[in-house]
Amino acid sequence: MRRIICPSMMCADFANLEKDVEELDKAGTDIFHMDIMDGCFVPNFGMGLQDFELVRKSTDKLVDVHLMIMNPGNYVEMFSELGADIIYIHPEADIHPTRTLDKIRSLGKRAGIAINPGTSVSTITDLLPLVDYVMVMTVNPGFAGQKYLDFTDQKIERLVELKEEFNFEIMVDGAISPEKIEKLSNIGVDGFVLGTSALFGKEESYNEIISRLKKDKLFV
Template sequence: MNTNMPILAPSLLSANFAHFQEALTLVHQHQAPWLHFDVMDGQFVPAITFGSQVVASLRDKSETFFDVHLMTNTPERHFAAFAQAGANNITFHIEATHHAHALVQQIHTLGVKAGIALNPATPLSAIVELLPFVDLVLVMSVNPGAGGQSMIPSMLQKVKRLQQMKSHYNYPYHIQIDGGINESTIFAVKNAGIDVVVAGSAFFANPKLDLFLQRLRS
């Protein structure tokens, strides 16, 4: 197995909501190090998904790294609940706040890693000043709010630029990508220099799952 392979973070959004325990078993079976929780509030994006109770209900059943992605307005209202529920990382969107640095500090005060996410139309310049302080940068390669979309290939240029800055300044953040990652796009994503791959339908609803995992880990 390639020790430099990206971290796999299956997205619970694409699992069967009536069988989260079975989804967690699949995550363990395929040795995915992270589990990704897409939290939507019906305002920042149209859909509503789940809250901190889902994280709490799964926490004592797994030692997997729980990665919470808040697609919400006023994300700071939810930090404490998700930290208490057992989140290991909390990511919020730069588009959802005017006080991103303060929010990163707030998450760290809770003893949790902090990530910043940006939508496809948001330039990297919007987060450059945050890069020394965050643990993760999430590049959305689809428009947030729904699974099953096709990856926007130009987003890989953001990944490459983030990797260049990370190397040049010795920043510690992970670079994560979310949206349209499957067996057809994974090679291009890996070549861009990604650290963490969020996989939704490619993991939980993919008849070619074995092929996807083989290409991810080769």
């Protein structure tokens, strides 16, 4: 099964961001993941527009934007113009998520929803015909370095049952270690947002790590 590898650029070396992007690109990155936070929907501030623009101009690979902000519908046109290929919103942060998802697709972009650990699948089922990706947050959003929340596995298993019916891909984001990648890949997860648990701050090169993570069996 193909594993979609998505480095979380919030964890990159900001003193050498362009170099990091180039190395990750050559190593086999599939999607560059960009977190945008407003200090309101989540208690933190994320990457800036200049960071997004730098990553976008430094790679021809797909770039997504994860809008952890209130009223994301007000910003999808801006990020579309900046070159985002995939735009994730949190339904809880949008009064009219169906309108926003439709807007994303009307701009020629792929639409995604990110669902928090406390958000049930039943509350977002009506949105599934409108999305290309569902990203399950396996930690509470806003900060790197948190512990994986095991109860989210049940949510992932339910989404796996639904993905063929609605034709979306399942992504996971939050404390994704190599062990979690193998387990969740076997369950039916398609893509993995990677931070310090599996990719950044390691002694091995990005090429060595990503090559290993894309193998069918990480552990023998």
